[in-house]
Amino acid sequence: MGKWVEQLNSRQILGILYGVCVMSLVLTATGAWFVRDNTVSPGELLTLRWIWMAGLVMFISAILLIGRPLINRMASQNERMRAKHEELEHVLQASKQNETKLQYRNELIEVLASKESLFDYSSVIEKIVLLTSAEFGALLLVKDGEISSVVPKEMTEEQQESLKTKSLLLKRVMISKLPAATSKKVADDLHEYPYYIYETVIPVMDPSDDKMIGCLYLARYDEQFDASEKSELNAFANQLAISLLRMRLYRQMQQDRKETAQLINSVREAILYLNYEEESVVGNRAFIRMFDDLQFDYQGYEELADVKIDIEQLAERVDQRDHFISYVEHVFDRKPPEEGLSISLDQGDCFLQVYAESIYRDGKLHGTMLVLRDVTAETEIDRMKSELVSTVSHELRTPLSSIYGFTELMLERDLKESRRELYLKTIHDEAKRLSFLVSDFLDLQKMEAGKQTFEWERVDLYELARDSIGFYQETTDAHHIHLDADSTQDFTIEADLEGMRQLLGNLLSNAVKYSPDGGNVLVSLERLEGQVVMKVRDNGIGIPSSALPNLFGKFYRVDNSDRRKIGGTGLGLAICKEIAKAHDGHLHVESVYGEGSTFICELPTSKEVVHQ
Numbered sequence: 001m002g003k004w005v006e007q008l009n010s011r012q013i014l015g016i017l018y019g020v021c022v023m024s025l026v027l028t029a030t031g032a033w034f035v036r037d038n039t040v041s042p043g044e045l046l047t048l049r050w051i052w053m054a055g056l057v058m059f060i061s062a063i064l065l066i067g068r069p070l071i072n073r074m075a076s077q078n079e080r081m082r083a084k085h086e087e088l089e090h091v092l093q094a095s096k097q098n099e100t101k102l103q104y105r106n107e108l109i110e111v112l113a114s115k116e117s118l119f120d121y122s123s124v125i126e127k128i129v130l131l132t133s134a135e136f137g138a139l140l141l142v143k144d145g146e147i148s149s150v151v152p153k154e155m156t157e158e159q160q161e162s163l164k165t166k167s168l169l170l171k172r173v174m175i176s177k178l179p180a181a182t183s184k185k186v187a188d189d190l191h192e193y194p195y196y197i198y199e200t201v202i203p204v205m206d207p208s209d210d211k212m213i214g215c216l217y218l219a220r221y222d223e224q225f226d227a228s229e230k231s232e233l234n235a236f237a238n239q240l241a242i243s244l245l246r247m248r249l250y251r252q253m254q255q256d257r258k259e260t261a262q263l264i265n266s267v268r269e270a271i272l273y274l275n276y277e278e279e280s281v282v283g284n285r286a287f288i289r290m291f292d293d294l295q296f297d298y299q300g301y302e303e304l305a306d307v308k309i310d311i312e313q314l315a316e317r318v319d320q321r322d323h324f325i326s327y328v329e330h331v332f333d334r335k336p337p338e339e340g341l342s343i344s345l346d347q348g349d350c351f352l353q354v355y356a357e358s359i360y361r362d363g364k365l366h367g368t369m370l371v372l373r374d375v376t377a378e379t380e381i382d383r384m385k386s387e388l389v390s391t392v393s394h395e396l397r398t399p400l401s402s403i404y405g406f407t408e409l410m411l412e413r414d415l416k417e418s419r420r421e422l423y424l425k426t427i428h429d430e431a432k433r434l435s436f437l438v439s440d441f442l443d444l445q446k447m448e449a450g451k452q453t454f455e456w457e458r459v460d461l462y463e464l465a466r467d468s469i470g471f472y473q474e475t476t477d478a479h480h481i482h483l484d485a486d487s488t489q490d491f492t493i494e495a496d497l498e499g500m501r502q503l504l505g506n507l508l509s510n511a512v513k514y515s516p517d518g519g520n521v522l523v524s525l526e527r528l529e530g531q532v533v534m535k536v537r538d539n540g541i542g543i544p545s546s547a548l549p550n551l552f553g554k555f556y557r558v559d560n561s562d563r564r565k566i567g568g569t570g571l572g573l574a575i576c577k578e579i580a581k582a583h584d585g586h587l588h589v590e591s592v593y594g595e596g597s598t599f600i601c602e603l604p605t606s607k608e609v610v611h612q
Helices: 002-007 010-036 042-112 121-131 157-166 168-176 227-266 285-290 311-317 321-332 376-412 417-449 461-474 497-513 545-550 572-582
Strands: 136-143 146-153 180-186 195-206 211-220 270-275 280-283 341-345 350-361 364-374 456-460 479-484 492-496 519-528 531-538 586-592 596-604
Touching (some): 168 180, 195 227, 211 227, 321 341, 461 479, 497 531
Antiparallel strands (some): 350 364, 519 531, 586 596
16 A cells, blocks of 8 residues: 555645545535434434544545655655755855856966066966965976076965975976975974875976976865866966066067167167057157257157157248158158258258158068258368368468469569568568468367377466567557566466467467457466466457357357458467367356457466366
8 A cells, every 4th residue: 555655646645635535524514414403313323423433534544544655755855855955055156166266267367368568477376376276376487497586375485485495396396397296294383183285386388498487386285186177287387388488578578679769869860760550650869859849758768759740840940841841741651752851940050961761571661760860060060161171272372372473573573682672571471471370280180189299397477478468569559468467476387388378379369360440458367276367358349159159169260241351260269279278277268249358268387286
C-alpha cells in the first residue's frame, strides 16, 4: 500500500484524499438526517452508528494512509527547494565574484592598453592583487639585470627591502627567467598556530631580445595559486611587457621631443614649422622674440610655442607686405617656394632672409619649416663695406691726385725754386696723409688681431696733454684748446707713450674737425683712486642718440649732411677704443646733438690695479 501511494503524484493523492473525505461526510450526513426525524428503530439506529463509525474509520485511515505520505512528500519537496535555493545563492555569489574579477580584468587590460598616456604602475599591481585575491604583491622593474624600483601593494618598507635582497624565489626567477612558486611555513607571536604563505613570481620579458624588464610578485595565505591563475598571470605579464616597452618608447619620444624643442629654441633664426598632417603650427623662441607684439602660447625653453597664425597680422610689420603674404600663402597651400625672399621690418629697422625647407616622411610631404633669418648685421656690414670703399676711395684719391698732379707739373714745366719748393711740400704733406691713412688701417687690423705690441713705461698724461694741445692749437685759429688739471697732482700711468699720444691726438682731431664753426675745446684730467679720467669736450655739432651705440665701430660714420662735408675714414674712434681696451681702460661718450660731445677715457694707473 505504501509503495503504491509513493508511486502516485501529489495531485492524485490529493484527489483520493478528497474523495474519501467526501464519502465520509456523506455517510455522516445521512445518519444525522434519519436520527433527526425520530422514525428510526433501535435496530436501524445501531446500523447508523456502525455507518458513522465506518465513515470515521475511513476518514482517519485516509489521513493516516494518504495524508502522511503527502506531508512527507511535501516536506521532501521543501527540502529540495531549500537545497536548490542554497545552490542558486552559491551560484549567484560565484557569479558576482566572477563579475567583480571580470571588472578588475577589464580595468587592468584597459590600463595596460592605454595609448593616451603612461599607465600607473600602482594601479596595475593593485588590479592584479585584487584579481588574484592575493594578500599583497609588487611590481619590480628591472634595468641592466638589477632591480631599479619596486611598486608595492599592501607591503611595508621592510617587506620590500627583504624581497629585493633576501628572496631566494626572486633570485631564482631572475636567473632562470621562468615563473616559479613556493610555500613556506610561518610562525609569529601574533598567531596561535603556524600558517602557510604561498608566493609566486612571474617574469616580465622583452619579446624582442628576451631580456627581463620586470617581475610580478604575489603572495596569499589561504591557498596556493592554481594552474589557471598562473596561466592568466603569464598572459598579464606579456601584456605588461608590451605596455612597459610602449611606455619606455613614449618616454624616449618625450625626451627626444624636448631635446628637439631645446635644439630648435637654441637656433637664433626665427622658425615656424607647419605640420600638414596635424594641421598645427609651432614656433621657436627666436620667432617669439622677433614678433613679441603678438600673443603666443609659449610654455618655456623645453617646448615650442603653439602659433595660431594670422598672415595679415603677421605681415603688418613687413615693409614688403604683399610679397610676404604671397610667399607664406604658398607655404600654407603645401607649395613651398624653392627660392628665398628678402624682406625688412619696421621701415628698414631689421632685415630678414626668408626661405622654406620641405620636410618629407615616407616620401610624402609632411610639413614645411619656414625660416626667417635675421641678416641685419650682415646687411649693415655690407653697407659699411660699401661706405668704406667709397670713403677709402675718396680719401686715397685726394692725396694721390695731388701727388700725381704736382709731380706732373714739376716734370713738364720749368718752375721757379719757390714754386718747386711749395709743390714738394704739398707732395710731402699728401704723402704723409696717405701714410697716416694706411697706418690707421694697419694699426686697427693689428689691434683687432691682438698682434699690436706696446712698450710699457711711466707716462705723465699732464705733460702729454700739454704737448698735444700745443701741437693742435697750431693747426687752427678758429678753436681755443684749454687744459683743466691740477698740476700738483700725479697723473702718471703705466702705458704705451705712442698709443696714448695717438688716442689723445685722435680725440683732439675729432673735436676740432667736428666743430666746423670753431669754439672752445677743453681737455681735463682728474685723478681718482687707482685711475686717471681724461675728458675731451667740444661745442661742435654733437652726435645723434641713434648713432651712439655704433659710434666706436670700425668704418662707422654718422650719416647726415653736416658730417658728409667733413672728411674721415671712420677709423679714428675705433682705434681709440682698441687702445683704451689694450690699457685695461674704458672709453665712452656723452653727447647732445647740436650742442657738442664729451669723450671720457678712464685709465688705470698701473696694470696691477686692474687685476687686484
